[in-house]
Every structure is written in structure tokens, then in C-alpha cells.
Amino acid sequence: MSRYEVEAAHLRQKIAAGEYQVGDTLPRISELTEERGVSPATIRRALELLEEEGLVRVVRGTGAIVQPPQPERRRIPRGVRIERDPGRGYVFPAAAHAQEPWQVHGKARRSMESAPERVTAAFGLEPGAEVLRRRRVTSPAGDPPFQIVDTWLSPTAVADAPQVADASTGPGGYLDRLEEAGHGPISWRETTRARMPSTEEARLLGISASRPVLELVLVGTSGRTEQPLEVTIRVIPADRVEIVTALERADSARWPVTPVE
Template sequence: MAKYEEIAADLRSRIDRGEWSAGDKLPTTDELITEYETSKETVRAAVDVLARDGLVRVVKRLGTVVQDRSLGRRRIARNSHVMRDPARGYVFPAASRPDEPWQVHGQPKRAFVAIPEGVAAHLGVEAGTEVMRRRRVTSPAGEPPFQIADAWIHPDALTEAPRAGEISTGPGGYLDRIEEANHGPLSWDEVTRTRMPTREEARLLEIPTETPVLETTTIGKSARTGQPVEASVRVIPGDRVELVSKLERDDSARWPVQAVTPGV
């Protein structure tokens, strides 16, 4: 066993014994270097092992924090239903449960930001173009950051529906404002993939850059033009979520199985 693996195993054992509880900070890197008589690189490698296993999270300017393992993975039921809430507007399949309170970490932000390549392709604009982005970092109440939600609004749609980019968008949110600008009713496509987080995403979600994330993008299309007018990107730590789908039998999979007569 390599030295960093020995240290990781010992730290894991100490966490399991209750030496540190959920929310506690592990000793600093310098303290662990002294305690285990090793190098900074070895200590960091050991902590990375614990982070990948979901035992700790490394928070910038705070340190290494023990995770609450009772949180487990959240299930997202994947279906094709977009619902409507009288107070919030459109509701897409998500990891929240009915009537569960959620909190916003920091302040919601809106700004013109250089659009990354993947989202630019969905919206049909050139990568690097300054596009309005509305961002919120949220989680169930009392939990660490769970989700980054970025809403990107096509420049043409923003020109037609300027309130979609304001701080207060009014009832129904920015989607209602876009639909009111002669684009309704919107229709949506959804794309889901896994990838590694950017450094900024890892910082906001308080996860190591080595932890994969689940990215789900819904692309809203105008009923008038048939072209994308907005893209909503949700980024969630991969170790905190799982997708669940109900499988339906096709007519070709009817039961009981009908016998096939040879030669007929």
C-alpha cells in the first residue's frame, strides 16, 4: 500500500470512529504533514482519495470538511413532463421533492458572460459571445451547495423580451417573458451528459475538481421561429444524484409471448 493510501485509510478509520463528525474540519495540510511525517503531495493525494469516496469535501479558504453521509444520493425521475406552478411558472424534472424547502447560496447573479462552446452550439451563437446568463447556486435547506442553475438567453430573444434579463422578471420568470414576446408556447429538448467540473464550478459546489458532475441542459425553442431562444444548464455533483426512469413495454414486448410457427 502506498503511503498516501495508508494515510487515507487511517483518516477514514478515524472519521468512522467519530473523531470528526459531519461538518468538522480535518487538521490542516501542514498539521497532517507533521503528524504523518510526509510530504504535502502525499497528504493532498490522501485527502483526494477521501474526497472521491464522498467522505470529505475540500472548501476553498475553509479547509477539508467531513461530509454528512446521511445525505445519500438524490433520485431524479426522468420523464417528459413539464409542469406549471401558479407561483413559480414552469417546473422541469428535478431532484426536489414536493413542498421541500430549498435555499440559495450567495446572491443570484445575472450578467453578460462569454458563452462556453457547448451552450453556444445549443443556442446557435458563436462561442465566446457575450450572452446574458442568470445564475443561482441552490440546495435543499441545510445542505451544502447541490446545484448550479445557469439560464442563458439568446441575444435576439433578450432584445425582444428585455424583462427576461432584469433582476425581477415578474410572475412566471424569464420564460414567461420570452413567451409573451411572441415566442410562446415554447417547446424543449433535453440533453444530459457527465463531465469534469471547471474550477469555478468545483468552487461553487465545494467539491474537488476530480469529482465528475452531471450536466442537464434544456433548450427552449420558439413556436414562431422554431429556433432556440434559451438554454438552461443544471450542474450537480455526480456522487450526489442518480437518474431513475420507468421502462414501458412496447407492443413487440407483449406478454405472454406469442409463439411463432416456423415457416409462417
């Protein structure tokens, strides 16, 4: 092992033995350097390795904080069918089979924010334009933050259905209010990609900024104007989830194979 791997193993063993508990801050780099007789660069690289493993999270001005064990990776079924629940309204594939209770971390927020480029482009707005954002940080009950959910609503959506800006949008949520305002039926398209988190996203999810996330972007389009009304962006730590899709056979792939005449 290289020297930084030796130092990482030393700290890893102390964490495993309980010498450093979850929430504790490890000694500063200068203290570890003096104690172990190595360079600051070696300790810094050892901490980076532990951060990549999810054992610590390095916070500028504070130090390396010991993290709780990572929850088991969750399997999210992804299909193409949108269902409707009388009590909840529309139910999308990722949530269709989620029977367990979920919790909101902190308070759900509604505010006018400078929207990311993919949002302003979808709405046909100038880059950096302010758009209504509804934000929640959620997880299964008892788990650390699992996902950030940002729903951006276009100026047209807010003008036609002002209730979408309220804390409570009533039965069926903001989607029902939009369809009642004449935009039904809404259609959706989803895009998934991996990327690195922003500093704010890493803080809200309690992860290192060096750990990738999955970004799931759902764009809802008005059935009347055929223009996007909402863009919902979910950000999930990539090592906390795996996406499962059931594949279906088309008629051309049916079995048994029909002989060609």
C-alpha cells in the same frame, strides 16, 4: 495496504473520532510528513484519497478542510411530460414531484458573460460571445449546495422580452414572458452527460475538482422562429443523485402478446 492507504486510514480515524471537526483544516503536509515519518508524496496521495471519498476538500493555499457528511443520494424522476402550475408556471420532470422547500445559496445573479461553446453554437453566435446569464445555486432547505443552474438567454430573447433580464420576471417566469412576446409554444430538448467540474463549479458546490458531476442541458426553441431562445445548464455532483425513468410499453410490446395469424 500501501503506505499512503495507511496514512489515509490514520487521518480517517482521527476525523471519525472527532479530533478533526467539520470545517477544520488538517495539519500541513510538512507537519504530517514530520509527524508520521513518511514522504510528502505519501501524505499528498493520502489526502487525495480522502478527497475522493468526500471526507476533505483540498483548497490551494489553505490545505485540506474536513467536509460535512454527504447527504443521502437523491432520486430524480425523469419523464417527458411538462406540466403547468398556476402559481409557478411550467414544471419540468425533475421538479414535478419536489414538494419540499428549496433554498438559494448566496444571491441569484444576472450578468453578461462569455458563454460556453455549446451555448454560442445553439444561438448561432461567435465563440466567446457575451450572453445574458441568470445563475442560481440551490438545494433542498438545510442541505449544502446541490446544483448550479445557469440559464443563458439569446440576444433575440432579451430584445423581444426585456423583462427576462430583470430580477423578477413576474408570474410564470421568463418562459411566460418569452411566449407572450410571440415565441410560444416553446419546445424543449434535454441532454445529460457526465463530466469533471470546472474550478469555479467545484468551489460553488463545495466539492473536490476530482469528483465528476452530471450536466443536464435543456434547450428551449421558439415556436415562431424555430431557433433556440434559452439554454439552461444544471450541474449536480454525480454522487449526490440518481436519475430514475419509468419505462412505458409501446403498442408493439403490449401484453398479453397477440398471436400472429
